[in-house]
Amino acid sequence: TINRRISVMQGMHSRATKIWKYKTQPIYFNALKLKEATAPDNTLLYKDVQKLWDAAPAHLKHFIMVSLYTGWRMTNVLTLTKEQINLRNHTVTTIGKGGKLIVSPISDAFESYIRANELHEMDFVCAYKGKPVSSVKTAWKRLFKHTKVKPIRIHDLRHTFGTWLYEQTGDQRLVQEMLHHSDIKTSMRYTHTKRELQRDKLNKAINFEFNQVKAIK
Numbered sequence: 001t002i003n004r005r006i007s008v009m010q011g012m013h014s015r016a017t018k019i020w021k022y023k024t025q026p027i028y029f030n031a032l033k034l035k036e037a038t039a040p041d042n043t044l045l046y047k048d049v050q051k052l053w054d055a056a057p058a059h060l061k062h063f064i065m066v067s068l069y070t071g072w073r074m075t076n077v078l079t080l081t082k083e084q085i086n087l088r089n090h091t092v093t094t095i096g097k098g099g100k101l102i103v104s105p106i107s108d109a110f111e112s113y114i115r116a117n118e119l120h121e122m123d124f125v126c127a128y129k130g131k132p133v134s135s136v137k138t139a140w141k142r143l144f145k146h147t148k149v150k151p152i153r154i155h156d157l158r159h160t161f162g163t164w165l166y167e168q169t170g171d172q173r174l175v176q177e178m179l180h181h182s183d184i185k186t187s188m189r190y191t192h193t194k195r196e197l198q199r200d201k202l203n204k205a206i207n208f209e210f211n212q213v214k215a216i217k
């Protein structure tokens with residue numbers, strides 16, 4: 001967080017000197033930045049997902065699966081409604097940072113999950129007693145008390161999606177597009193993977209299905 005703020009200040013300083021032509025003192029911003037620790041590998045294994053899914057209450061099951069099938073952020077998953085799911089076009093939409101419309105392809109496995117649990121008929125996909133769920137943090141922490149899976153953050157579901165996708169495709173650009181990162185490299189700003197190609201690669205990478213005998217009620 002500190003380094004990101006320093007980078008913003010660095011950009012402002014550069015604009016002031018190069019564009020606005022202000023006379024400023026040189027500032028060595030890189031020397032101010034902190035050394036960042038290597039992020040721990042909290043990627044879930046398929047078997048871990050199965051354990052979490054089996055132990056989770058209904059509304060958390062849907063949250064976990066939508067997160068892993070889309071790579072969306074927590075808020076986007078929690079606010080998902082039936083109006084956002086288009087099985088005819090195989091897409092699901094949400095609003096990302098800055099109000100940008102995000103259109104994600106629905107993989108075959110995700111579509112199977114949607115149909116089996118009738119998510120496309122639900123007013124709110126993540127609901128408890130018919131009401132939308134505003135947070136799953138408490139339920140998420142409790143979940144690990146009933147399993148032997150190493151506790152991870154909710155946001156690590158998003159990281160898991162990205163890791164699985166990269167491991168199976170080796171396509172960093174696809175991962176950046178699917179996760180809708182704002183810091184895409186300059187060389188990737190002007191190229192776009194077509195949605196059908198995204199869906200094809202998504203099918204190959206995110207194709208897990210779990211032992212669901214009955215739809216969630």
